[in-house]
Amino acid sequence: MDLFVAVTFQLVYGIANLALISLGLAIIFGMMRVINLAHGEFLMLGGYTVVVATNAGVNIWVAMLILAPLVVGVIGVIVERVIIRWLYGRMVDTLLATWGLSLLLIGLVTSIFGASTATTISPPLGIIRIGDYSASGYELFLIGVTLVLFLAVFATLKLTKLGLVARGTMQNPEMSSALGVSTTKIYMITFGLGAAVTGLAGGLLAPVTGVLPTIGATYIAKAFITVISGGSAILAGTAAGSILLGGINGIFSFLTGPTLGEVALLVAAIILLRLMPRGITGRFFRKSL
Amino acid sequence: MTGGNTGMRPVLIFALIGTVFMFGAPYVLQLFTIINLTTAIALAVLALSLALVWGFGGILCFGQVAFFGLGAYAYTMGAINFGGSTWAILVAILVSSAFAAILGYFVFFGRVSDVYLGVITLTVTLIFFSLIRRTSGPEFKIGIAQIGGFNGVTSPPLNLPWDTSSFLFPEQVFYVAMAALILCYVFCGWLMNTHFGRVCVGIRENELRAELLGYDSRLYKLGIFTISAGIAAIGGVLFCNGVGRITPDVFNLYNAALTIIWVIVGGRGTLIGPIAATFGLFYLTSALGGQSTLNNNLVLGVILIFFVLLVPKGVAPTITDWVARRRRPRKASRRARRTMRRDEGSNA
Numbered sequence: 001m002d003l004f005v006a007v008t009f010q011l012v013y014g015i016a017n018l019a020l021i022s023l024g025l026a027i028i029f030g031m032m033r034v035i036n037l038a039h040g041e042f043l044m045l046g047g048y049t050v051v052v053a054t055n056a057g058v059n060i061w062v063a064m065l066i067l068a069p070l071v072v073g074v075i076g077v078i079v080e081r082v083i084i085r086w087l088y089g090r091m092v093d094t095l096l097a098t099w100g101l102s103l104l105l106i107g108l109v110t111s112i113f114g115a116s117t118a119t120t121i122s123p124p125l126g127i128i129r130i131g132d133y134s135a136s137g138y139e140l141f142l143i144g145v146t147l148v149l150f151l152a153v154f155a156t157l158k159l160t161k162l163g164l165v166a167r168g169t170m171q172n173p174e175m176s177s178a179l180g181v182s183t184t185k186i187y188m189i190t191f192g193l194g195a196a197v198t199g200l201a202g203g204l205l206a207p208v209t210g211v212l213p214t215i216g217a218t219y220i221a222k223a224f225i226t227v228i229s230g231g232s233a234i235l236a237g238t239a240a241g242s243i244l245l246g247g248i249n250g251i252f253s254f255l256t257g258p259t260l261g262e263v264a265l266l267v268a269a270i271i272l273l274r275l276m277p278r279g280i281t282g283r284f285f286r287k288s289l
Numbered sequence: 290m291t292g293g294n295t296g297m298r299p300v301l302i303f304a305l306i307g308t309v310f311m312f313g314a315p316y317v318l319q320l321f322t323i324i325n326l327t328t329a330i331a332l333a334v335l336a337l338s339l340a341l342v343w344g345f346g347g348i349l350c351f352g353q354v355a356f357f358g359l360g361a362y363a364y365t366m367g368a369i370n371f372g373g374s375t376w377a378i379l380v381a382i383l384v385s386s387a388f389a390a391i392l393g394y395f396v397f398f399g400r401v402s403d404v405y406l407g408v409i410t411l412t413v414t415l416i417f418f419s420l421i422r423r424t425s426g427p428e429f430k431i432g433i434a435q436i437g438g439f440n441g442v443t444s445p446p447l448n449l450p451w452d453t454s455s456f457l458f459p460e461q462v463f464y465v466a467m468a469a470l471i472l473c474y475v476f477c478g479w480l481m482n483t484h485f486g487r488v489c490v491g492i493r494e495n496e497l498r499a500e501l502l503g504y505d506s507r508l509y510k511l512g513i514f515t516i517s518a519g520i521a522a523i524g525g526v527l528f529c530n531g532v533g534r535i536t537p538d539v540f541n542l543y544n545a546a547l548t549i550i551w552v553i554v555g556g557r558g559t560l561i562g563p564i565a566a567t568f569g570l571f572y573l574t575s576a577l578g579g580q581s582t583l584n585n586n587l588v589l590g591v592i593l594i595f596f597v598l599l600v601p602k603g604v605a606p607t608i609t610d611w612v613a614r615r616r617r618p619r620k621a622s623r624r625a626r627r628t629m630r631r632d633e634g635s636n637a
Contacts, residue, residue, distance in 0.1 A: 099546055100590045100593030103546055104594065106590075107584035107587025224409075274398065
């Protein structure tokens with residue numbers, strides 16, 4: 001029984017982790033049909049923000065929950081203004097430009113902080129016990145944050161004026177712009193918000209994974225397949241993709257070790273796309289957010 | 290995207306220049322430069338394979354290094370097991386092409402759109418990277434060859450066909466590499482002038498129209514994808530011979546990006562552009578590696594953004610367009626000019 005609870009906890013944490021690292025990417029993809037290849041580097045920047053701020057004496061919670069999303073969100077807006085906005089409607093070029101941005105950010109951070117960081121921060125919150133097994137309290141906290149984040153995005157899209165306008169732009173940009181909505185402004189805000197959510201995720205994961213200029217590469221493979229398998233609905237897609245792929249990854253990792261877990265995740269995603277080329281939400285839950 | 294099918298003449302001219310270089314270079318250059326050049330040639334074959342599948346097939350493959358690395362690993366594993374390189378080269382090409390065919394079946398027959406395809410191929414590459422990095426224990430081996438994980442494996446050198454005792458010297462490997470590059474280049478040029486190549490370009494230009502004319506675009510895409518993976522594998526074989534070992538780092542994000550940058554800078558829709566860009570950027574990155582003020586990633590990122598925003602066609606098509614414009618009679622009417630622009634494609 002205790003083993004069952006402990007394994008289930010790990011499974012849920014794996015799913016939440018996947019959802020957390022993918023949500024920012026999904027927001028940008030769902031709203032703008034832009035796949036941000038610099039997503040991993042936005043996560044990395046969030047992590048660096050936390051490490052630098054904590055070392056400068058800022059409270060770790062403030063650094064993670066406020067500074068990381070703020071800094072990366074501002075960077076996102078700048079990126080949108082300088083690079084992305086010239087490339088709307090040219091999906092392939094957007095991909096390539098964000099890939100260039102990804103290399104640029106890796107290079108920039110390496111130049112400033114060096115190729116490796118000695119300073120790490122340990123995860124706050126202690127250990128919780130499940131019978132004979134123990135689990136990290138911080139992992140439980142991350143699961144909670146993921147849920148809150150999903151609720152917040154849902155509330156923003158469903159209940160606020162900005163969310164209404166954003167959903168309209170998502171469905172039909174020409175019509176929204178004819179009705180007087182400044183779509184360029186919406187795109188700018190969306191990109192900034194997506195970046196902020198990504199920064200938050202990166203900041204929250206920094207105590208668990210540590211930070212390196214190249215750490216983005218370890219996240220993006222998983223984040224990309226989750227979002228693509230999920231389809232274009234932001235929340236339902238990310239949730240469905242995370243549950244399915246995170247579940248498969250967790251089960252295979254438990255049975256055969258972490259090496260095959262990622263391979264199983266990839267194979268599952270490729271077979272899924274053969275059956276549903278537009279992702280899960282391209283077939284099911286079409287009307288969902 | 291520019292680039293149609295305008296005959297074999299430019300291809301053969303460049304092949305001739307390459308042959309002259311191949312026989313001339315060892316007399317002029319030092320051995321160290323020749324060894325370095327071998328690596329650059331291997332990478333040029335990789336660039337050529339991406340130029341084929343992306344520039345002509347219109348397939349956005351971000352993971353061409355996966356086939357390159359897979360070829361290099363298959364060659365190394367094969368050569369260790371067979372004790373000679375002859376069959377290992379064949380195995381490398383077959384493994385890579387077979388993997389591409391399986392992956393291609395899922396993505397093309399699932400009708401996955403091009404952007405998704407780019408992301409999926411990139412993901413496959415990154416998963417190879419993390420998978421092979423974890424294989425460092427003695428239990429991970431193929432036949433008698435250990436995969437070696439993070440540190441990679443030493444690749445056995447090429448030998449004369451079916452003569453496992455006569456290994457090639459670095460200078461001879463250079464000849465082999467250069468000959469392979471020229472042959473692959475001529476092959477690609479020829480392929481694009483066949484019926485198959487023309488249909489591929491037609492699908493790139495307008496997939497729906499090609500399908501309405503009765504061509505099954507999925508099969509053609511799968512075909513060109515598989516062929517280009519085989520060519521990338523040849524590059525991989527040459528690469529691990531030039532460097533002497535193969536590590537999981539071939540699969541990393543940096544190398545995947547580098548391949549894309551060669552083709553973007555050289556120009557999509559040409560074959561010679563990406564090859565030339567590979568040599569140019571190879572020497573740029575080598576020079577950058579020797580100093581520490583400017584980070585390699587930083588420079589490549591700036592180059593990529595610069596080209597996407599300002600020179601989206603790449604260098605080779607921009608030059609040919611410029612030459613074409615200079616040659617054109619001034620007084621030609623606008624209509625004639627437009628027709629000419631349509632007729633003159635760059636195909637080298």
